[in-house]
Amino acid sequence: MTATITPKPVQESPSITANARGYVERVRGGDMGALPAVFGLVVLCTVFAILRPAFLSSGNFANLLTQGAAVTVIAMGLVFVLLLGEIDLSAGFASGVCAAILAIMLSSQGLPWYVAVGAAILAGVVIGTTIGSIVAKLGIPSFVVTLAAFLAFQGLVLLLVKGGTIIAIRDETILSISNKNLPPTLGWILLAVGVVAYAGLQLTRARKRASRGLTSDPISLIAVRVGALALLGGLAVYFLNIERSRNAAVVSLAGVPLVVPVIVVLLLILTFLLRRTAYGRHLYAVGGNAEAARRAGINVDRMKISAFVICSSMAAIGGIIAASRASSVDPNTGGSNVLLYAVGAAVIGGTSLFGGKGRVLDAILGGAVVAVIENGMGLMGYSSGVKYMVTGSVLLLAAMVDALSRKRAAATGLR
Amino acid sequence: MTPALELRGIDKSFGPVQVLHDVSLSAYPGEVTALVGDNGAGKSTLVKCVGGIHSIDSGEYFFDGKAVQIGSPRDAADLGIEIVYQDLALCDNLDIVQNMFLGREHKRGIVLDEDTMEEMAARTLESLSVRTVKSIRQLVASLSGGQRQTVAIAKAVLWNSKVVILDEPTAALGVAQTAQVLELVRRLADQGLAVVLISHNMNDVFAVSDRIATLYLGRMAAQVKTSDVTHAQVVELITSGRSGDLGLTNGVTV
Numbered sequence: 001m002t003a004t005i006t007p008k009p010v011q012e013s014p015s016i017t018a019n020a021r022g023y024v025e026r027v028r029g030g031d032m033g034a035l036p037a038v039f040g041l042v043v044l045c046t047v048f049a050i051l052r053p054a055f056l057s058s059g060n061f062a063n064l065l066t067q068g069a070a071v072t073v074i075a076m077g078l079v080f081v082l083l084l085g086e087i088d089l090s091a092g093f094a095s096g097v098c099a100a101i102l103a104i105m106l107s108s109q110g111l112p113w114y115v116a117v118g119a120a121i122l123a124g125v126v127i128g129t130t131i132g133s134i135v136a137k138l139g140i141p142s143f144v145v146t147l148a149a150f151l152a153f154q155g156l157v158l159l160l161v162k163g164g165t166i167i168a169i170r171d172e173t174i175l176s177i178s179n180k181n182l183p184p185t186l187g188w189i190l191l192a193v194g195v196v197a198y199a200g201l202q203l204t205r206a207r208k209r210a211s212r213g214l215t216s217d218p219i220s221l222i223a224v225r226v227g228a229l230a231l232l233g234g235l236a237v238y239f240l241n242i243e244r245s246r247n248a249a250v251v252s253l254a255g256v257p258l259v260v261p262v263i264v265v266l267l268l269i270l271t272f273l274l275r276r277t278a279y280g281r282h283l284y285a286v287g288g289n290a291e292a293a294r295r296a297g298i299n300v301d302r303m304k305i306s307a308f309v310i311c312s313s314m315a316a317i318g319g320i321i322a323a324s325r326a327s328s329v330d331p332n333t334g335g336s337n338v339l340l341y342a343v344g345a346a347v348i349g350g351t352s353l354f355g356g357k358g359r360v361l362d363a364i365l366g367g368a369v370v371a372v373i374e375n376g377m378g379l380m381g382y383s384s385g386v387k388y389m390v391t392g393s394v395l396l397l398a399a400m401v402d403a404l405s406r407k408r409a410a411a412t413g414l415r
Numbered sequence: 416m417t418p419a420l421e422l423r424g425i426d427k428s429f430g431p432v433q434v435l436h437d438v439s440l441s442a443y444p445g446e447v448t449a450l451v452g453d454n455g456a457g458k459s460t461l462v463k464c465v466g467g468i469h470s471i472d473s474g475e476y477f478f479d480g481k482a483v484q485i486g487s488p489r490d491a492a493d494l495g496i497e498i499v500y501q502d503l504a505l506c507d508n509l510d511i512v513q514n515m516f517l518g519r520e521h522k523r524g525i526v527l528d529e530d531t532m533e534e535m536a537a538r539t540l541e542s543l544s545v546r547t548v549k550s551i552r553q554l555v556a557s558l559s560g561g562q563r564q565t566v567a568i569a570k571a572v573l574w575n576s577k578v579v580i581l582d583e584p585t586a587a588l589g590v591a592q593t594a595q596v597l598e599l600v601r602r603l604a605d606q607g608l609a610v611v612l613i614s615h616n617m618n619d620v621f622a623v624s625d626r627i628a629t630l631y632l633g634r635m636a637a638q639v640k641t642s643d644v645t646h647a648q649v650v651e652l653i654t655s656g657r658s659g660d661l662g663l664t665n666g667v668t669v
Contacts, residue, residue, distance in 0.1 A: 281513060
């Protein structure tokens, strides 16, 4: 990450300006990362806030988060498949199948919520194993395999919900995921714990590296990062803790929606998996150069299957969140635009369609862009037709940024 | 001196085609053994047999004077035999340290031990006097051809290997980079490793090697000391399998 001269036993930590310069160089060299998504998010939010002040209300902000949660979670899983240069077009309806299984378990069978959730995620694992094995062992392009699965799962959802009835969900725990909020104080406590833990981790890491004579991030840079996290997190929690019920005496509606900590926990787990374990390292390696990975003794087939398993399992969780938000499951759960929004979210966030590049956080940023477009344009009173066209254009734009930055990187020798 | 690697009477066929006939080869610690031969002479097949990618049909395989069986690339790696292939098998999207430890990462529990890996990589590059890379945390994509070759070689010596086989390491490099890599090859041998260098370039061969082994149509034409032969003799051995008293008579090893 940091630029230094030759590997010498003792290295000076580069200053914050050197870090910043290195970052600018990387961006110029075509490694844009999440920059376009962050930029897009800022522009979109500003435009909508000016045109429709209601966009900035606490109620709309909370609504936006729960609206985009399911797509974002599916996109987080898709990152794993995209990292290998593969694609999973069936993720949307896989989430529908898992949601239908959840609903049947809860309603028809009357089983407790944890059994139903377990069954839904298990279904995701089975789906992922099947698709992954076909792709890896038979060598059929994932595009074709998952396109077939897309059609098949669409049918399976129809069969599961018995030709078009709607299965209502009444289980309190499941419903609370998308409809309940954290108590305001708990929101503050969780944020404080998160910021302190982040600062502690960064500082110990920097100190340990410095004591071993390795380059470490300067304290000032760590302070900036921790400060940014505290500021953005603080603003969000403050905003969401504002009472948004029309009649607070009857029912109070304040606090961080429960899906937010759910997504944060998933983000932490998956990021740890990608960044800190050999598994994640091998996933990037297979995406970058499968032959090199194979020669290094990595089982490429197993990596592929595991990526599809993670993708479908995350789709299952996305399905559960969607079912919770709609309080029901119908034949269109996980259908229509869910998959395309999810792929769009991952790509808009900066995950490369060519494999080997991407982060779980990207999916969240991209998911936020998609959710803001959907929500903001809804507020402006545009029809679904216009929304689809705008989202499509943004996706195309993101893919262009990906392709162009790749070209530029090749020209500057940075990939 | 015992050769670090010794092959005797290796035969290898692919179906009806016999690619290697009764090939013998020795590589000594502290020396660079150049393996030369025309296209199709069997150099790559021989190297793949050594590396365990192909099994041998018959013949003996000695490592440090002891007979061994090599059934897979893992076996060869476990003995301390590393092969740097022509297409370097590096991942562009990973940095130098990540590439050097790919598939053999150091871990503490389930967490990658980045600091130890970074230290070991830095020490290895230091020991090879590699000073051309700016940071060992830069992506391999940003390296030049020579630097990539250096990383691939450093990756091979990271594991206390005893025999390093380099398949045409300078084929795609410019003049200055070729010189750098050859210097590195020489340094590996000076550190006591047995180095086998496959090359088409006679200048490279005469610049760094101690011995030259010439393959001709799947047979070992001659294995001689570099100081005992001339440029012209080696070319003759490569193209016709014999040169004066050296080489094959009627296609059979003398």
